[in-house]
Amino acid sequence: MSATVALDPQRRVRVQRRTVLTLAAGQVLGGIAFGSTVSLGALLAADLSGSDALSGLATAATTLGAAICAIPLARMAQALGRRRALTLGNLFALVGVGIVIFAAAIRSFPLLIVGILLIGAGNAGNLQARFAATDLAAPAHRGRDLSIVVWSTTVGGVTGPLMLGPGEALGQIIGMPPNTGSYLFSLIAQAAAFVLYIVALRPDPLLSARGLVDTGATATALAVQDRPRVARYAILAVAGSHVVMVAVMAMTPVHLSHMAHAMHGGHATSQDVTALVGTTIAIHVAGMYALSPVFGILADRWGRMRVILLGQALFAGALGFAFFANEDATGVMVALGLLGLGWSASTVAGAALLTEASAPRLRTKRQGLSDSLMSFAAAGAAVLAGGVLDLFAYAGLAVAAMVVVIGIVVLSPAGRLARIAAEG
Structure with a gap:
């Protein structure tokens, strides 16, 4: 295990500020790759496999790659620090992008899935970055610091899909x-x-936080009582919310592709399709x-559970928009916008809840477990979503x-009561 890094309280604040800034910049760059993969993966899978039903395997492979690597990367972070785990994730993604381009060139569907799996493995590192923002954060600012890193993905994540047309x-x-x-x-x-x-x-940041706990510096601020029942609900809420988002989002490019062809009398070009998909x-x-x-900020002020329910x-x-307005391009865009907002509220609050409910010795392990379960569940949802779309159309999806949404809401009182009991 790598040696811890001792920090005095004043330097901790400075290091945390620089850490959040670095992680935010890294997420801007990672978001570009994520946006392209989400937008093009399903289209490439449908093209190379010749089946819309198999298009969900692209998103499934992304989430499966993240699921497989989440726990190993978390263990690596625990032993060697966040920096090495995050850079290894970047390497996975780089190799994966190269394989995807090669697979498209030789029209190999199995090789495409291998490449997307590696991109997903890289995404496990991107997910871990949000937890890295909480390693040195003061408890009152955990939600804020985590959300700043999540927010920074906006720049790359929005830019990536909008670059589909120029990239093509x-x-x-x-x-x-x-x-x-x-993909270039x-x-x-x-x-x-x-x-x-x-x-x-x-x-x-993780090695520095361990040094603070080990030396007793700001121990009362960084150490927390372990609350496993709250942690379990947080994991459930994050995983379930990710399932909802992935299941609908994964099939939206395919649904929009059909809409684009209908809008252009069955003669839509690849630019027509990518423009509609990229914008949405x-x-x-x-x-x-x-x-x-x-x-x-709302999670810090209102409480984690209220924001999860929001x-x-x-x-x-x-x-509701996806069910009632699924044949209108604007309706689908509104649905996907709200879907993203729901995911943001649930996962930001859920990640903060998981962090504050876990004692330092268990925190990294549970964070890796959360990311792994979240990705495994979403991978299964993406595969099933292709079949649901094929059988019951977009409204059925x-x-x-x-x-799943109803299940998270129904189980929320158990999480809230567990938290009150633990604190009382």
């Missing part, structure tokens, strides 16, 4: 396979994030990240997702 045009000029041009931007962004973390994420996913990603600082209310609104 560039790809055609240099002879790249269809629907892969914007992903390669550049991931490489830049890799260098950033190596150079700027010093001292390591950009709105969705903006919803996921743009207001996360607001939700983080997220479920936003999900309900999104699924909205109904299926609503069942």
